[in-house]
Amino acid sequence: MSVTVHKLTFSSAWLLALAGCGFQPAPGELKLALDPRSRTALADAPGKEQELEALLVKYFGTREEPRYASIDSWKAAGVDPNQPEGSYPSLAASSELYRTQCLHCHGVEGGGDGPTSNTIDPKPRDFRRGIFKFTAVKDKSRPRREDLAVLLERGVYGTSMPSFLRLPQPEREGLVDYVRLLAIRGEVEGLLVQSWQDDEKLDDEAAVEALELVWERWQKAREKVIAFDGPIPPDSAAMRTRGRELYLDAKKGNCVACHGTEGHGDGALAYKTDARGRRTPAYQDDWGYDIMPRDFASGVFRGGSRPIDIYRCIYAGINGTPMPGLGEMKGPDGELLVSGDDLWALVHYVRALSERAE
Amino acid sequence: MSAPGRIFSTDHKRIGLQFFWTGLAMTLFGALSALLIRWQLAWPWTSMPVAGGLVFPKSGGVPSPEFYSALFTFHGTLMIFFVVIPLLTGWLGNYLIPLLIGARDMAFPRLNMLSYWIMPLAIGCLFTGFLVEGGSAQAGWTSYAPLSTNPNATPGSLHGQSWWLAAIVLAGVSSTLGALNYVTTVVKLRARGMSWLRLPLTVWALFLSACIQLAGLPVLTAGGLLQLSDRVLATGFYSADGSPLLWQHLFWFYGHPAVYVVILPAMGVVSDVLSAHGRKSVFGYRPMVFSMLAITLLGFMVWAHHMFVSGMNPALGMAFGIATTLIALPSGVKVFNWLATIWGARLQLTSAMLFALGFVALFITGGLSGLWLACTPVDVYMHDTYFVVAHFHFIVFGGSVFGLFAACYHWFPKMFGRMLDERLGRAHFVGTFALSVGVFLMMHQLGLAGMPRRIADPTVYPSLRHLVPLNVLITWCALGLAAWQLLFLANVVWSLRRGPRAPRNPWRANTLEWEAESPPPHGNFEAQPEVERGPYEYDPRSGADDFRPQAARLSPRR
């Protein structure tokens, strides 16, 4: 082949390459789908699935263009959750960030069912119940925005959820807004399915009612913060001894029943044993997965290892799990089971259990 | 022919061609996985062509991160164990060794047939990994434990990794059987007069690479079986309580000499092609042989240069660093001898010659980049970055693959009785050379800038975001390079049926295979050749009478 033909081939190849400079492939289309449980519940009612989907699109937008519908009561109160605060990105921008950072574990709708979720243990969170384990609030309340922001900052140590401090703070806040939208959408979806099952109502009125109800739940979180008035009682040998007493006492903390005598999470109640003597976890979490009590000796506290973090777990329990809250639990005599300094004694004892052996 | 049938033939030539077609088919998959990798690096988290729609409909065609791990694991494994080694040793080794030494067939024809047929089994195991829960192996072709042994560490380590191990062990068995054959054949079945120092360098190279396989593969097989045991029998050889480093040692003890298996045959081919198409003897035949011997021996003493930062005793690092620096010497000597070979030659710029010359240019580049890597403090920075990827792709693509192309253009007439189109071949060379430089050169810079290997999205790190345009450029060149190979495929397919019939000795070369018909019948030669001179007696000064075939003249030369 002559030199000319070679050169022509080359030039055309480079021209093609230069033309390709503007080439920008895109992700394919992604749709916010229905929870499989909703599908099951609406399976007998033809057309209701589509109606539910349409309602959700109307009130929450699509994956590419997520937005809350502006309902009357919000307009009256001057509430516009679509407006990001300050320099935070829009919901649409956060949705795209969610797609590249979160979706492969947490799934398109935040159902904890992304492609990678199959082999992760513990499973990624399913946002659609609105239940979050590690927050600063009590009474099984919804989390505050700040709780979600802290989760993104700190990660959940001991799980596959990393810290997202590598993202700038405005982007993290934008993700909080988007995750909140996914959670609220999931809760509204659940309420609408309930509304259909109870009253055969699946319309705008039901949707607005559900949205207002769920939104209120999320707003109430601010009032539910667990805090301790005054400086926290310091750690000491006496505190740890008292803590151990309460830990072992079946009428007080009774922590030993699940967490075991040395805090390895292997207490008597943690397992059930079948006829052949095989042990399986006795408890499931609210999402239906097997759950074991925390092994304190591992030194890993998923919800944070500061005394106040552990205090909050003991005070209010852990939402979504069988861990009960002792802070406001009353005994048969109407008195608080464990209170004040005693709660802190438990906190210090539990933290002591997590210390590494010398 | 008397060999039983065409499918289960024991004729070394048919077996060689079976390796050829299988290797070619595996190249398509290897190239496809490479293109998908490049797509993700240039345009992360976009809809991936072909694989996206098939495998990830629920995420808009966007692959999951573990799929990316599966891709580069598949790419590396396929290219090394199922493309380059089978093509160089299975195709060239099987086809050429008996012909070049003047034998009728291999020493063990039935073992030879078995060594081929284990390969489809191995390939089947590898592909089965894609069908099992969790997908195929995702721990890299290096399969470090405990990522590869702990089923929770990555989805591919659930089941796919076991299928991967089966594939590797089977491929190793195939290679071992082949190597046994090659070594025995070269030692015992050389024609009369074919002394060791009259062997063409291609035979030396194939013989030495077979020796490497025999010495190294048992270690890989044992290590692989230990890993399988960890996975299936819950032993703890490579666990945190055992020794994760043990896997690395056992793997690299074979894995490093394996790269010499991958380059030596190509070096041998290049020597023969430069000589025949340059009408001049290889310069420094004995130094060339000694260099290959040195590479073979020293090649077993440098494996832990893959492990400088692994946590092994740094004193070991020092020893291996010194040895690795010194192993550059025999390869350097060969380069100088190649240059001296073509100095004063009469170069015919045939396709074969072009690829041989391209080999020299690209092998020099890859070899020199290895000097930085051999220097242990510098390797601390470079290890597991794209600098290493650049280095070994210049060697494996620029070296082994260019050597394979040279071999194909040179021996196609003998193997298929047809000539390949030279114009297409030359165009194939020019584009392949330019585009492969486009793909692999800037990977040095990516690595220098700190871009690690095996990452699905380089934009995560702020310090790497400015490298996106380089990654895009490389991807475009890779797409072009893959497309350009259509010239070669078209040439092969068309020439098989429609190419001009090949004479016995179209290149007017000296070595014994050119005495036989094109293609040779079962039994190869009409009469057993007798050798009366070395393989490289060419004279670039003469015209028509510029070569002296190795075989003694028993009948008038054609």
Added chain:
Amino acid sequence: MRALVATLFALFALLVVWSFVVAPGRGWAMPENVATLGASVDELFDQIQWIVGAFFVLTVGLLAWIVWRQAQGGGGSRSPISNHLPLEIFWTLVPGAILVWLALVQIAPWEALKFSNSIPRAADGTPKPPLCEVWASQFDWHVLYPGADGRFGSVDDLHSPYELVVPVGEPVVLRLGSRDVIHSFFVPSFRLKQDVLPGRATLVWFECTKAGTYDLMCAELCGWGHYKMAGAVRAVPRAEYEAFLAHKTRALESNGVEDRK
């Protein structure tokens, strides 16, 4: 064809040289070195670059030249000489000497980087204790400071996910651990890399010379999230480092009241 091929090889040689020469100006080279031990790495890199560059230009240039002259129509002389012992000795001994020099010159820097007797010493001559533990897991870097009692794994430990804060201008020793598979602690700006093995503690040390924030990358395939296992090393003056520790210590004493806002 002869012209095309010779030009191709010549252009190739020029392109390779160009890519290395312009690399630093375009961010295609190693980031600025900010660690004391990194200087020897950069020096070795440069020395090797000269050697490699010289051999590369010599051999590939020669290749292009020979193609130009010796291909049909090139007018080069033909000579059948196929061996020359003095030449073989020359091009074995000269590169050999260079390689021996290279092999020897890397020993001292390697010792300083990795040998356990090179670990920075405290004032009393004993090895400096680790400033913090860095725990690698799938797919996160988690830093643990020992707190006031100086003991790791006690209740006053300070946790720092993602961010490793160190004092600038002082030798720092880190203890690395993995909670699951093999990871690798890679800070390009420090020229520092060390694989982190599960079940084993590994020590690394450095002295950062310039305050700033530097990427921490994982450099050993550790699973599907390997690509996003990012961290940051923030080197700050000693006073700021103490303030960072004090801030984290105060957070330990939090009673949660500030969250009521």
